[in-house]
Amino acid sequence: MSDFEKDTVHLVRLAFDGKVADVAALSRRLLRMVAQRRPDLAPVVQVVLDAVLAGPTRAASQPLPVDFDSRLELLRREPDPHLPVEPTWPAAVREQLDAVVEEREQEDKLADAGIAPTRSLLFVGPPGVGKTLAARWLAVHTRRPLLTLDLAAVMSSFLGRTGNNIRVVLDFARRAPSVLLLDEFDAIAKRRDDTTEVGELKRLVTVLLQAVDDWPTAGVLVAATNHPELLDPAVWRRFDRVVQFPPPNVDEVATTIHRLLGDDEVMRDRVELLAALLQGRSFADVARVVTAARRAAVVCGHSTGDAIEDVIIDMSEGADLASKLRIAASLSAAGKSQRDVSSITGLSRDTIRKHLGSSHGKRTKKPVTRHEVRR
Ligand SMILES: Nc1ncnc2c1ncn2[C@@H]1O[C@H](COP(=O)(O)OP(=O)(O)OP(=O)(O)O)[C@@H](O)[C@H]1O
Ligand SMILES: [Mg+2]
Incomplete structure (x- = not known):
């Protein structure tokens, strides 16, 4: 199969998996290819391209999901994030963050080779060393809105409801390209000692790990924790990259x-x-x-x-x-x-x-x- 045919098959698969943001990204690539091969179709392709480009923008401005009972918004959204001051990254951190941005800039080349860019990152380090700031930095440098879900805050409510809220948030974030930050990721692990909720908690962890596994290529999922010892080694393995944030020298x-x-x-x-x-x-x-x-x-x-x-x-x-x-x-x-x-x-x-x-x-x-x- 040529690349074009392979991409078409892939597009259908993505559409059936409901990966809207990835469908939009791949459609853009395919449509550009069509316009090159068949210049006579260029005007109509342009109309469709405009619609495809408007899709994620429309999704990005959708109302935020809210908690069913309290009606409070579950996510914080910064459509156009900025940095208060240029961060100072320790060399090892800088290397990893730069690599993620570079991969995004060469996304088409990676796609041609059949490789996805980094989609999921786990940020590990003590308090105040820049994990949250790094998620913002990535959003700025990959030109994506920043969505933040504070898991510690969501976990305090009734677990059944928490699970539902997290599912809604993940579905929302999947729809348009963004950097989704799951802050205080260990909050879920901390709940483990509560034996009355073991079943629900297991389901919740499965939902989250599934999200890490098949996060759309168009998005970036970042989980941050300052209690890495609470996370199962199996959890670490699911992320494309683990970035350790040391205290500054x-x-x-x-x-x-x-x-x-x-x-x-x-x-x-x-x-x-x-x-x-x-x-x-x-x-x-x-x-x-x-x-x-x-x-x-x-x-x-x-x-x-x-x-x-x-x-x-x-x-x-x-x-x-x-x-x-x-x-x-x-x-x-x-x-x-x-x-x-x-x-x-x-x-x-x-x-x-x-x-x-x-x-x-x-x-x-x-x-x-x-x-x-x-x-
Ligand atoms: N690399 C950095 N360069 C400059 N300032 C930084 C850096 N990292 C953090 N800061 C400063 O520290 C503040 C707190 O950083 P941040 O919230 O990213 O820490 P954190 O690692 O997420 O901590 P926590 O684990 O408590 O959530 C930032 O708002 C910023 O003022
Ligand atoms: Mg933080």
């Missing part, structure tokens, strides 16, 4: 601070110092600290640089001994001298030497005194 923290500061002028040294203090924390913590400093600067009429310095001093001063030692360790690891570490944390140099050893922090070029930090 000190350079990624510094880049994020710079981006969050935008045009506000803050000395590079101060940013590095704050990054060292925030090492080990999540991106969400970094965003919270920087936004609070910018807010304080505006309200008090100070420069953002002064507000950041206050944060640095507060973080070091307010800490208990154990935290001060942790801060001292991250400052040392970031290359600050023992003198700087001592003046910032208020720990004596003897204490620092005793806990961190004498080799730390010898790389610093420019000493920072407590007085300098305040200035």
